Amino acid sequence: MSYSFSELxxxxxxxxxxxxGEGTHFAVFSAHAEAVELCLFSEDSSEEVARLPLPKREGDVWSGYIAGLKPGTVYGYRAHGPYEPNAGHRFNPNKLLLDPYAKQVVGALEWDDALYGYRIGDPEEDLSFDTRDSAPFMVKGVVQDPDFDWAGDQAIRRPWTETIIYEAHVRGMTMTHPGVPEDLRGTFMGMASDPIVEHLVDLGISAVELLPIQYFPDDRYLLEKGLRNYWGYQTLGFFAPQPRFLSGRAITEFKTMVKRFHAAGIEVIMDVVYNHTAEGSERGPTLSFRGLDNLSYYRLSPDDPRHTYDTTGTGNTVNIAHPMVLRMVLDSLRYWVGVMHVDGFRFDLASTLGRTRHIEFDREGTFFDAIRQDPILSGVKLIAEPWDVGDGGYQVGGFPYPFREWNDKYRDDVRRFWKGEGGLVAGLASRLAGSSEQFNHSDRGATSSVNLISAHDGFTLMDTVSYNDKHNEANGEENRDGHSDNHSDNMGAEGPTDDDGIRSARDRRRRNMIATLMLSQGVPMLLGGDELGNSQQGNNNAYCQDDEIGWTDWSGLDDPFLDFCKGAIAFRKAHPALRQERFLTGEAAGDGTIEIAWYRPDGAVMDEEAWNDGDLRTLGLFLSKPANGEGADQLFLVCNAGGDCSVTLPEVNGITAWKRVLDTGAADDAFSVHPAENPAMVYGASIAAFEPAA
Structure with missing residues (x-):
């Protein structure tokens, strides 16, 4: 079959x-190329059947239209131009390039030296030029038909005050679940299977945050060690679902998953990586962006454009300050919302996206302005990981509305408080109240903080109470990788133990931390598997563990802790006082009622001396929120990291009697309702919650 471009x-x-509908239009950006060729391949992607120079260039966009060319066509690009690394140019037409806008990727990236634009081992290093064809080893794009039956699907757009996030890995969640069909394990269809959806619904989850599902390859150095890129933070295709998550070849499987989650009332949030790509530093392979226009797509050293400028710790940084690169990111986001129907995004190393042409982070920068003015993107859920590894990259609290932010300060203070460290009552109070010192500015709301006890990066909840030290030996880096300061506590034995006393203490501390998460202002995020007692055997950096270490262990389905987690989430949903839209000031409302107040165990209001008391381990919190026509929702919470404690329940807003409605010290009936004596006994290392008795 012969191919040729037609006039449009x-x-x-x-x-x-x-x-x-009648043919296919191809368009790709390159400001510095001298020519761009479209390469068409056989259906199995093994043979290049045509190579056609794109005939039209306008505004640095190269394009062409082929009448009669249908979905399913396999393709790639080759770009001609200067190979001048010292000037930032790395064009090499011997290298087949993946379309940055490819909607589907086929084939497996087979690591070979031919994938590099230079000759590996040459004395000139990356200044040398490699003439081998990389196509036999390279993945390709596939032309797509966007049609899909979305009948009945509607965006949920649940308010942040009603959101419970569950961070999950498509493969990890499904590989060992006994109810997921074996042929669907590790796939979008497995994630959308009835056992997974029913588990999330029963737990009370409102949104699933999926670790990266955009196309990413396995790193060469990992494969050489017998490992693979499990987490997926090495994106190469910003529009294409990861092929390994497909049970077949159709990307409609992703759409089917989203539709099923929506039918169950669950939103889908994607963890996206727009700060760097899988091409690495200047010594990395030439797979897409580097070969199309290295000088435009990447930030290069201002002192020597031969080298990349790295604020991500991965070797390169996407040049979001370039208007056409910014357009690519925005087009990608709109595609996943408009065509794939996702409900939001969590931005990996989001500080990089706020770096201006002058490298500094700017919360009023172009990327944030573009998001805020966009009628599609400004209405979905947007979550920032508010740091990167560059200078000034730690920006917790520094992002503009409508972004929410992962709050590592919350994680650390809550872990340290329940570990029993002194001087933490003020820190805990801040976290319970929504971390106002970080977020209460610029008209941001009390849902700005995404609160977490654990996440994919770090110890699981079970490992937080089971290990003093990380155990990352399986990663092949002699346990040097991963954070060493985890604010964890093995409570008497490193790892699993048969000691009933230690196991009981661990269970109570896990209940305390989950309860704290659900009793705090902000947006709670639960790490998938924490409700099941999932362990990674002390590995706090399981990025390369596509095995039992990284996969969710479902043996905890019968563990009473799962029921506790369900109860804690239901408790949060039942109490509007725990999920307020604005920060509480403690000032009396117009009718003289108090909305928030802090108390010592003796019933006195916390004063400066109490806040600075390094020996104080017990803190009382009163919360109130008016309810429309039904009176106020009012709670008194006691967090006690010390020993058994007698706590005087306050007389506030006319309340003179209380009933106990939560007690993490009662393993079997934590949510039973009992009249409360005053003073009330609160178990050591526990949380108690009280409601007005009448």
Whole structure:
């Protein structure tokens, strides 16, 4: 079959490969290329069947239209231009390039030296030029038909005050679940299977935050060690679902998953990596962006453009300050919302996205302005990981509305308080109240903080109470990788133990931390598997563990701790006072009622001396929120990291009697309701919650 470009009698503004119904339009950006060739391949992607120079260039966009070319066509690009690394240019037409806008990726990246634009081992290093064809080893794009039956699917757009996030890995969640069919394990369809969806619904989850599902390859150095890129933070295709998560070949499986989650009332949030790509530093391979226009797509050293400028710790940084690179990111986000129907995004190393042309972080920068003015993107859930590894990269509290932020300060203070460290009552109070010192500015709301006890990066909840030290030996880096300061406590034995006393203490501390998470202002995020007692055997950096270490262990389905987690989430949902939209000031409302107040165990209001008391381990918190026509929702919470304690329940807002409605010290009936004596006994290392008795 012969192929040729046809004239269009209309302008196609889209980049990528767009099927028009009668043919396919191809368009790709490169400001510095001298020519760009479209390469077409056989259906099995093994043979290059045509190589056609894109005939049209306008505004640095190269394009062409082929009549009759249908979905399913396999393709890639080659770019001609200067190979001048010292000037930032790395064009090499011997290297097949993945379309940055490819909607589907086929084939497996087979690591070979031919994938590099220079000759590995050459004395000139990356200044040398490699002439081998990389196509036999390279993945390719596939032309897509966007049609899908979305009938009945509607965006949920649940308010942040009603959001409970569950961070999960598509493969990890499904590989060992006994109810997931074996042929669907590790896939989008497995994630959308009835056992997984029913578990999340029963738990009370409102949103699933999926670790990266955009196309990423396995790192060469990991494969050489018998490992693989499990987490997926090495994106190469910003529009394409990860092929290994497909049970077949159709990307509609991702859409089916989203539709099933929506039908169950669960939103889908994607963890996205726009700060760097899988191409690494200047010594990395030439797979897509580097070969199309290295000088435009990446930040390069201002002193020597031969080298990348790295604020991500991965070797390169995407040049979000370039208007066409910014457009690519925005187009990608709109695609996942408009075509794939996702409900939001968690941005990996988001500080990098706020770095201006002058490298500094700017909360009023172009990326944030573009998001805020966008009628599609400004309405979805946006979560920032508010740091990177560059200068000034730690920006917790520094992002603008409508972004929410992962709050590592919350994680650390809550872990330290329940570990029994002194001087933490003020820190705990801040976290319970929404971390106002970080977020109560610029008209941001009390849901700005995404509160977490654990996440994919670090110890699981079970490992936080089971290990003093990280145990990352399986990663092949002699346990040097991963954080060493985890604020963890093995409580008497390193790792699993048969000691009933230690096991009981661990269970109570896990209940305390989950209860704290659900009793705090802000947006709670639960790490998938924590409700099951999942352990990673002390590995706090399981990025390369696509095995039993990284996969969720479902043996905890019968553990009473799962029931406690369900109860804690239900308790949060039942109490509007725990999920307020604005920060509470403690001042009396217009009718003289108190909305928030802090108390010592003796019933006195906390004063400066108490806040600075390094020996104080017990803190009382009163919360109130008016309810429409039904009176106020009012709670008194006691967090006691010390020994058994007699606590005087306050007389506030006319309340003179209380009933106990939560007690983490009662393993079997934590949510039983009992009249409360005053003073009330609160078990050591426990949380108690009280409601007005009448």
């Amino acid at each position: 009698d209309f302008i196609k503004p889209e980049l990528g490969a767009e099927f028009t």
